Amino acid sequence: MYKAVIRSLLFKFDPETVHYFTFDFIKLISKVPFVPNLLRGMFKVKHSDLQRELFGLKFENPVGLAAGFDKNAVLYNELANFGFGFIEIGTVTPKAQDGNPKKRLFRLKEDNGLINRMGFNNAGLEAVIKQLKRNKKQLIIGGNIGKNTATSPDQYTEDYATCFKALHPYVDYFVLNVSCPNVGSHAKLNDKEYLEELIAEMKRINRTFELQKPILLKIAPDLNTNQLDEIIELIVQTNIAGVIASNTSISRSELKTSKEALAAIGNGGLSGKPLKSKSTEVIRYLSKQSNKAFPIIGVGGIHSAEDALEKIDAGADLLQIYTGFVYEGPALIKRINRALLKRTKSV
Template sequence: MYKLVKPLLFSLDPESAHYTVAGGLRSFCKLWGSKRLLKSIYGFDDPKLEREVFGLKFKNPIGLAAGFDKNAEYVGEMAALGFGFIEIGTVTPRPQPGNDKPRLFRLRADEALINRMGFNNQGVDVAASRLSRLKDRQGLIIGGNIGKNKATPNADAVDDYVTCFDALFDVVDYFVVNVSSPNTPGLRDLQEKEPLKHILNTLQLRNDKQGVSRPILLKIAPDLTNSQLDDIVEIVQETGIAGVIATNTTISREGLKDSRHLISQTGGLSGAPLTKRATEVIRYLATKSDHGFPIIGVGGIHSAEDALAKLEAGAALVQLYTGFIYEGPGLVRRIGRKIAHG
């Protein structure tokens, strides 16, 4: 079915297509029996898919990466497509419009996207309010991806992360600290060892509410050197956070086929060109740490084989976004069947 509508969707500009699909899915899911129908088509339940990772029980290891549902508007609808967990955000303390449009570009020849969205979101309180009103999560794991406002200087960045952490604590199952997006000026500077340790240690000190704590993960860029990845391993071990998401988008344009105009667009590149590098980062972290912490693998998963490669490299879970856009919702089911039955 997706093959029939994909040409129409790809005739729209990417951001318009995103809201057309998400809005249409939300409208459809208001019909009686619609979510059950979607689950029967796209879902795949099998005990072999169940995972327990950083103390949480996942019904399957296939998640929706942050960026698709920035404001927690489509959690139930995306769960109906078979995802085992949904990561909302990136959210910031205050609402912000993000960067000027156009800010999302398709590279069809490369099966890739370039985005410079700039953490456009309605603010953490809006997302928290929506999540608090979810009626039945049915075992769905929800992650909260948190960042800083563009106007917040890096010296005060920790305050923004704390604000988001406190606001989402009661409504998400795990947190992701995003310091690796290339679309907020200076944000990647927070990946340096000392500022990053300060943010993570501060959050860890707050990570106890009436005896309850939440797993905290760090999302890293694929552009880090091996030396920087060594620092990441050390930081995870020193701060005691739960794990790492590898990887975010890349600023590299190496080996792209699409037009020079698109390649020259600034922003983060995602999709098939990231497949190999993301897997390399996962394998390096897993080997260097002696599998000392869980890794969520994301980046260039366009097939069941791509997902298996991430898992075999050392990932405990995987996430989709750009591959989901290019391949459609059937990708979730195909990955689940491959993991369960080979």
Template sequence: MYKLVKPLLFSMDPEAAHHTVSGGLRSFCKLWGGKRLLRTAYGCEHPALRREVFGLTFRNPVGLAAGFDKNAEYVEEMAALGFGFIEIGTVTPRPQPGNERPRLFRLVDDRALINRMGFNNQGVDVAATRLRQLKNRENLVIGGNIGKNKLTPNEEAVSDYIQCFDALFDVVDYFVVNVSSPNTPGLRALQEKEPLTHILNTLQQRNRKGGVSRPILLKIAPDLTHDQLDDIIEIVRETGIAGVIATNTTIGREGLRSGERLTAEAGGVSGMPLAARATEVIRYLATQSGHAFPIIGVGGIHTPEDAAEKIAAGATLVQLYTGFIYEGPGLIKRICKKLVAG
């Protein structure tokens, strides 16, 4: 089915196509039997797919990466397509429009995207309200990806992360601290050891209050050096956070074939050009840390073999975004079947 509609979708502006697909999916799921039909077509249930990771039970290890459902609008719909977990966001304390359009570009020859969305979202309170109103979470794990507002100085960034953390605490199962997007000016400076340790330690202190805690993960850029990755390993150990998501989009442009007009666009590259580097980062973190913490692998997963490669490198779970757009929802089931087959 997706092969039939993909040419039409790819003839549209990428952001418009995203809203068309998401809105259409929501409408279909409102029909009697709509969700059940999607689960039958795209779901894959098997005991071998279950994962116990940082204290949570995942029905399968294939998740939707942050960025697709920024405002927690399509959680139930994405679950019906077979995802084992959904990560909403990135959300910020206050609503913000993000960068000017156009801000999302397809690099078809590279099976990639460039985005400079800029944390466009309706604010953390809107996302929290939607998650409270979910009728049936269906044993679905939901993550909350949190960031800072563009106008918040880096010296005050911790307050933005605290506000998002507090607002989502009761409605998500885990948190992801996003300091690695290339599309908010100065954000990646927060990956440096001192400010990052401060943010994570502050959240961990709040996390230990009231007898309940949530796993906190850190999403990192693929453009870090080995020395910086060593610092990440040390920071995870020092702060006691639950794990790492590797990786966000890259600012690199090496090897792209889609033409200078497109590849010169500012923003982060996702999709196939990121695959090898993301796997390299996963393998380095896993090896150098002695597999001391779970890693969620994301970046360039377009086939079941790509997902298996990330897991072989040291990832416990994987996430899709660009591959989901290029390959369609059937990719989730194909990956799950591959993992069951071994």
């Protein structure tokens, strides 16, 4: 029903407009007393075999919602009813910012993909904290943090530190977003020496709290093997909790969408089905070359249960969806969890 009726209707309108319309609709229907229970009954799969324990946290199931969907933490309580095991909010920056000019979100229907150049549009740290104070504690919440676009390179670490300190009481783990292609002057964030400095400062701040929170790094899918080797070395050296592989891609190879249409869209990060193989190979390389030295959250092109199992087989410990959630609907979460449960029972 979702793909035949709901998606076909929603896809007639601008994707960013639809995104916010959907938020308002879910907010509205979730206020109806019986709806949250109905949604949980439809989409939630609860079983002890689905639980995962990683970096000191217990996940009810391994299927999460990637950052970028609920940027400002306004819908995570309602989205919990769709069966997610965890939700990552953000990317959050210290100050509110509008992001890049519209139009900045594009569907590639032929490819089951999206291109976005949102530019870290978000309501800012204070607004996000206000929303997180309403947390009903239904599932694990991750905080994806970044820098403001206007921040000068010598102040990057200060932006991350500001977010880290303020969000620490309200999220269960942190993600340092250093791989988004849609923000200006991010080259420094790909420098290994700077990442060592950034992580060291986040760890120092972390130690000032009684309860320390796991720190993960989100990386790009376009890294070569030498760069991936550096990531492995970095994770092992700094002893952070793990890595999220991967962010959106700047590649446009092997797409069905015409070159003319892509040229009209312009720059942006590619997500969805076209990213599936590339992100899986990054996961496989990291897992194999590191000898499973750290946990990996696999994201990129998961549009089916089979796609999810492929990520797990490649070495992912947890999964995140975003574009697949848009194209396939909330039933995708249930299908993935059922497939994982079926595999567990067949072993």
